[in-house]
Amino acid sequence: MHVLDRIERKVLLSVSRKQVWEALVDAEQFGDWFGIALKDKTFVAGETIEAPITYPGYEHVIWKARIERILPQTLFSFRWHPYAVDKDVDYDQETPTLVEFTIEDRAPGILLRVVESGFNSLPMGRRQKAFKMNSRGWDEQMGNIESYLNRARQA
Template structure:
């Protein structure tokens, strides 16, 4: 396993209290607002599936589905999903999912948010590089989105 190909790591200092950042992450409806997915009426519950349609133009036909792993208030939210699952003709359910972990840390000036997505080495080789590249860029965008949302 190669850390540089297996995992994406991003972080951002958010000028907001940890409780505000946690609410934006752990409340599924709030998460959907900044992340760009319809999660109205849903919750993030460990062991359960949360799903909704993407709201980004051109991707509205795609259903984002996550299986929530851990919810540790104001510290950690994690879920499994299938990275860059954008082909409606493909059944991704047989693939090993990646693990997305959001961790919060109180620091001077606000809250440090870290996102780590790991498990790309288990994504089928035929789509691994593209999934890694697209999700890496996607997490850059999502860091800006949550910064706007909590700011």
């Protein structure tokens, strides 16, 4: 079965560019909406960060990502191993996918786009499942950040 190499999702947010940016690059805020325990952590380009996932059913998983680029209020990207949920598998032997968040002004708000690419580099035995699960996951995560920012706006 043919699997696409890239997932793209976008959401139009009714908050400021600064608020969207902080929800992406402030590690603790990112963890709050993404479901990762990132309290007292910092995203630094070129560094790898690890933290436990807090999403129900995945508490046994350690989220691990190498922060690639942080271009102020424009781009935040990292590499990770998609759907790396089996604690008995060494995913470090695989080529990670690239996740890129971009933000741009789009009336009447801010357009947030996420693109995850590189699925074709995954082992055949995992490629389809990782693509399917992350495709669903990005749908949920875009809803999560929208809800998170809407709650913050109303507070």
